[in-house]
Amino acid sequence: MSKENNKKSKRSHVSLLGLLFGNRNKQLSFLEEEQLQSPMRTVIKNFVANKVAMASLFIFIIIFLGVLIYPAINKIDLSYQEQTQQNVSPGFNMLKIPKKLQGNIKEVSIGSTFSVGLSNDGKVFVWGKSKITSVIDVKNIPDNMGNVVQIAAGADHVLAMNDKGELFAWGNSRNKQCAIPDNLKQVTNIKRIYSGYQCSAVVTEDGMVYFWGNTGIMDFKIGDYQGQIDKIAINSQGVLGLTKDGQVVSLTANELAFSRIPEGMGKAVDIALTAQTGAAVTEDGNVYVWGNKTKNIHKGETLEDVVAIQGGRFHYTAILANGDVVSWGQDDFGQATVPSKVNNSEISAVYTGYYQNYAVTDNGKAITWGLKGYILGTDNYGRDVLSRIMHGGRMTMSIGAIAIIISITIGIIVGGVSGYFGGKIDMILMRVAEIVYALPFLPFAMT
Template sequence: MSKENKAKKSRVSILGLLFGNRKKQLSFLEEEQLQSPMRTVIKNFVANKVAMVSLIIFLIIFLSVLIYPAVNHIDLTYQEQTQQNVAPGFNMMKVPKKLQGNIKEISVGSTFSVGVSNDGEVFVWGKTKITSVIDVKDIPENMGKVVQVAAGADHVLALNDQGELFAWGNSRNKQCAIPENLKTVKNIKRIYSGFQCSAAVTEDGNVYFWGNTGIIDFKIGEYQGQIDKIAINSQGVLGLTKDGQVVSLTANELAFSRIPEEMGKAVDIALTAQTGAAVTEDGKVYVWGNKTKTIHEGETLEGVVSIEGGRYHYTAMLANGDVVAWGHDDFGQSSVPSKVNKANVTTVYTGYYQNYAITDSGKAITWGLKGYILGTDNYGRDVLSRIMHGGRMTMTIGAIAIIISVTIGIIIGGVSGYFGGKVDMILMRIAEIVYALPFLPFAMTLSAIIGNKINETQRIALIMVILGLLSWPGDARLVRAQVLAERNKEFVTAARAVGVRQKGIIFRHIIPNVVSVIIVSATLGFASAMLTESGLSFLGFGVREPRPTWGNMLNGCQSSTVILQYWWRWVFPSIALGLSTISINLIGDGLRDAVDPKANER
């Protein structure tokens, strides 16, 4: 072989060695000679499939609980009794295919809707299960041809073409018990369902009301025989007389009982939870009561022919066929889709957080609350939102606690291991005393004594400090052992010889050489701190309601009723906590194996 070919082959070999273009894979010891220790650790960790999958899972959870709360803020005071314990899913406004194109009318309940076709057939959809044994989807048989339906919070009324009334659903407060004197009435004009109550208005202006009169103190008085239509919410009843006068039909003084005197003759009325509204004969809208957000008044909205009220919003039809909505828009219930006003809408049905616009072809266009991806809790709060905000709180407490613990552990362990002797003996005895303290009883006692004397922010800070101050002995022992192994090596002797101060030797020379072991310990300690915080909150000694953490979310799921019927309230927080802690532990195991790859051989 010529000298030129030998030189060329030699250059190729060197380039292949440098840039990885070699056929033969180097052994671990050969690679270790070419790579830095950190690169070796990273490569070993990446090669561990279980650790990498765990890292991906943890990063997904971590980024979710970091980004979601920043985008979607939570109202800690929010409660909604009409949305309590709603199961996961997005079928609240999923109109049955058999009903689409043949809709006569629709009525909206709290978490379900009821529709009747032009043929008189009744359909129920949405979250229809009221209790473990009551489901409003269980429609009574032999009702005949139904012409009207009315959905309440937990029950349904139906009227057939013979003037007969039917009711089903929850009747604990007699809202489904049709009065005997109404069973013989055949001139019912309109039926209504509300929160634990029902009502009917006859052609001659009489109103029949039954159900929970403890919540709504119904009082018709002098207006009996004059009522054209009524509106019901969870507190009271508003009536519209045949001569266009808006009147309160509740004995109690409510926010919407003070009806404006200057609005004139009304043609339609509606109620939300806190306000009343009326459309006058000249097409103007008047709203009164506890108005918490921007509401269209009579001078800003004209040409209205009808109005419908939801829980906290209104929907109105204009004379030109357009549909407008205003009020709260938490679930998009006030954001009318552009396709609604492009279609020929004839009627709009609104209730709670849902809207249905019926076109001239009998089809429904929907907008509003479709459901909850992970359901709601016993206060009607979105479980997904609370899991995300609770995860941020749990991880924050765990992270800060482990930072405190590791910091103290490095300082005490480093000093103890380097100096030895009496210093080592004193510091290790202190560590043993702290380690011997019964953690949970101590934390619970301290929380009970001090917890009620400080605000919630200070309480959270106290939990972080307690977790950190009581968790450092293990880290200190680990660091001490590593420092004892490193302090007599050549680089430490060299540092002493050139006059480096003892503080610098410990924290600038020895500790960086054992940082990989500290990282592994901190990773495993992070999962332990999260579990400890969750345990304290679960027992009621940690972060308290309404501020969410994964621990206190599980605190309200201890009854057998919740475990059996409302499984989503404990399953999803448990999965989030379990996945996080297991993935962190597996990451820690992967780091430990990467730092000491020969450990698996021993």
């Protein structure tokens, strides 16, 4: 008899475990399931059957993993601001060269959030984030320019010259950077045109420099060097010049870090500027960098056999005598990492500006590297919105998860005690819970 009772007891324990943990063969009716299966199993089954709940859980897990992993991979500088990247719209078209231009590129010039290309047949193309304001778009190219031979992109405007030596400018002209001076309309020996931050300039064959636009910021001052300049470089604060005899000179009256040019450099053949530094290539192929040397900008001084150099916002790109291309400096957007494809191709010219680079091959095609754009755009301080959301979301999601865990723990304990003892204890605990629920949430959340 005792053996038989033991068997029944084992069967009842097995069936109870099966009900609790899901092992059953018999299909139970709805009422039987409600009576016999465990509460946790009922909750899980109903949750899994709810497609909206499952989709929400999946999305939550993806977001939670994203805000945990993204900040670990992409570090953020909380003090970062970039005036040239303010209020950029979402998208990845900053390096998207028009198909009609690829294979027919004569030259490229780079603006703050857009680029301008010139084809071999004199046509101008604009791509990237070209809308400067709600009403100004540099894609609105003048249609009466004729055969264009030179282009220069500034922060928010474009300067162009046709084969007759006529100058055209469009874009933002609030500081008269698009207003061609009258004394330039009679000049026919323009060698090179330049655009910068709210300013424009030209250098003539006889070494004359004409500068117009926001002269207040630049405080342009050529002094005794007028008639001696071979080329210039412009950034957001000043102008650097290279004389015909290879001397690097500052063309800014203000005392700036990059205007203190080192002595004993020798004869220079090329110059460039970033936002905070100046650089020069000497005739023996050495690179000199001066100014606020941050973000690995000094590494260029170890290079040899350099023949040309160009500067972006915080990086430099140089061409070596053997045709190789090298970049160094800030690399937050990959602008200082030259693709291997570049040095495996025959490169005829390299163009660098702000956060983009274009290496043009012998067949007129461009290989690009650098900033393509922003998934969610930037804010009014030029900060990447996605990065800030992900870094802020890590703290928000962590606090939210901890709060939920604490509330679930308290709820289980209070509910368990209330259900187990019942009576007055149940009534007291439920009234306390109702009082807590009645309190307004927002003031406590703000506190």
